[in-house]
Amino acid sequence: MSADAGNKHAGAPVSARLGIWAFLATELLLFGGLFTAYTVFRISYPDLFHLQHLKLNRILGASNTVILLTSSLSMALAIAAIRQGQRKLMEIGVATTLFCGACFLGIKYLEWSEDFARGLFPRSNLFFGLYFVMTGLHGLHVILGMAVMVWLLIKGRQGVFSGDYNTPVEITGLYWHFVDIIWIYLFPLFYLVG
């Protein structure tokens, strides 16, 4: 990590980092409202939450956690690569992240289809209401992140990014890692401890 410490200012300028962190603050509070709702209902109806959370597939949820963690790794590697001017390596990293995002959404699609087939809908009960809204909002964030990454790949092809200019890659990475952290909390709250 000493390489990072050495060229702390070789990446995005402070203004850009400050901007994305301010945006992530609003995002945290957007999800924060839902996490608050979860906490209140979880404490009010512990039996309902325990009974309902057993209906979720723990293995699929864990697989999705591993997939998102891996996508965060490939994104971090992509940023480290472009900071050293390695364009090809950056493109491989971003493409891997994109692929992981698609796998995540694919598994989510399977899970939701199974839920619907078994008659579990957002209106079924409080637990599934929160489950669909929170994983749905998170899924929208994944889709948005993937759209930005397609744009990164197109710009990367055009040779826009280099060791001197890679702000969009780093900023997109910060957003992507944030979405990963949200999932890190959603996974145990819904699949493990309900």
Next chain:
Amino acid sequence: MAAYRNYLLVWLALLVLTGATVAISYFELGLWNAGAALFIASVKGTLVALYFMHLRYEVKLVLGFAVFPLFILALLIVGTLMDNLFR
């Protein structure tokens, strides 16, 4: 190269923690289940923020912008719970 290796180590730690939290969930520990799951999730989130999001090497101003919202979130949750539990 050192940066690449460290990212891989963080990723491995995250995978081990994921395995641990899934394993713990198969035991009936009552309230400790939720406590352990939240603790492990927080360790994982901190690892991602410190290393993948470079917060460990961030300047103080940006670090403040990253940490301050957590207090607002805590205020939101604790405040709502106060009302909910002691009404």
